[in-house]
Amino acid sequence: MKKAAGFIVLLIFMTGLIGCSGKTVKLDLPFTADDVESAVMYHFEGVPITAEKKSVTDKDDIKALYERLEGLPLKDKTIDDSGSGGDVTSFRFQLSDGTNYELIYVCSGVKNGYLASQTGGFRYFTRADIGACWNGLNQELVAEHADQNELPEYDPT
Numbered sequence: 001m002k003k004a005a006g007f008i009v010l011l012i013f014m015t016g017l018i019g020c021s022g023k024t025v026k027l028d029l030p031f032t033a034d035d036v037e038s039a040v041m042y043h044f045e046g047v048p049i050t051a052e053k054k055s056v057t058d059k060d061d062i063k064a065l066y067e068r069l070e071g072l073p074l075k076d077k078t079i080d081d082s083g084s085g086g087d088v089t090s091f092r093f094q095l096s097d098g099t100n101y102e103l104i105y106v107c108s109g110v111k112n113g114y115l116a117s118q119t120g121g122f123r124y125f126t127r128a129d130i131g132a133c134w135n136g137l138n139q140e141l142v143a144e145h146a147d148q149n150e151l152p153e154y155d156p157t
Helices: 001-019 059-071 128-138
Strands: 023-026 036-045 051-057 073-076 087-095 100-109 112-117 122-126
Touching: 036 059, 036 128, 051 059, 059 128, 087 128, 100 128, 112 128
Parallel strands: none
Antiparallel strands: 023 073, 036 051, 036 087, 073 122, 087 100, 100 112, 112 122
């Protein structure tokens, strides 16, 4: 009886580990850095009314941003976003074919959040520090106020 109970506890534990792990994928942007005419990064902490934006037009900066995002490890797992008020960093890539591609990163802790794209049709958990792009890309990029209606939209439902 003790062996059976121990086996059941082990089975439940292993099932829990498998269920929590999620499938790992890599971010595969459907364009190259050369396809990007410009990019706009948006950032706010807590509420969108405080949003700022930085315009990225230099080809080296665009390439650096692209290389930072392309291939990021992502996990397909359930995300608890019951907590609101986190940092949000989003990107709107303006492509040479006249279209836009948008990414939204919602940080829920240090290197902990989700990356979503209405354009790409996905939402994944990530431990990548995507929010660091805001301060780390190019110190000379100037932040300006962004209106809420400028921000990339994502409907999580």
